[in-house]
Amino acid sequence: MYEVGEKYGLRIANVFHAGDGNLHPNILFDEAEPGQLEKVVAAGAEILRLCVDAGGTITGEHGVGMEKRDFMRWVFSEDDLDAQARIKIAFGAGDSFNPEKIFPASSGDATLSQPSGRSSGPGP
Numbered sequence: 065m066y067e068v069g070e071k072y073g074l075r076i077a078n079v080f081h082a083g084d085g086n087l088h089p090n091i092l093f094d095e096a097e098p099g100q101l102e103k104v105v106a107a108g109a110e111i112l113r114l115c116v117d118a119g120g121t122i123t124g125e126h127g128v129g130m131e132k133r134d135f136m137r138w139v140f141s142e143d144d145l146d147a148q149a150r151i152k153i154a155f156g157a158g159d160s161f162n163p164e165k166i167f168p169a170s171s172g173d174a175t176l177s178q179p180s181g182r183s184s185g186p187g188p
């Protein structure tokens with residue numbers, strides 16, 4: 065992880081759960097400095113890839129969110145994602161709860177909240 069920081073010229077501090085292996089890397093940067101945010105995003109993606117390649121996953125107890133949603137296909141199949149979307153629909157959540165924050169974009173769409181052929185509620 066520190067090699068990633070060196071590669072992008074960023075400092076990375078780690079907080080972690082020693083018992084379960086959860087890492088919480090904190091990438092330190094100055095948003096006012098041009099180009100820093102792009103470096104942070106690239107470094108974050110590289111760190112996630114390292115975690116997945118080591119047998120881990122992209123998230124622990126905090127959920128996916130917008131930052132990690134497009135990396136879900138690294139650890140879940142399309143069938144897995146479809147099943148998760150159907151569960152969301154079964155609970156009636158539709159896009160009311162955390163729209164665009166759970167599922168990766170599909171073919172340029174903003175969300176995968178509606179599996180093909182399904183609707184989120186009654187209709188004509």
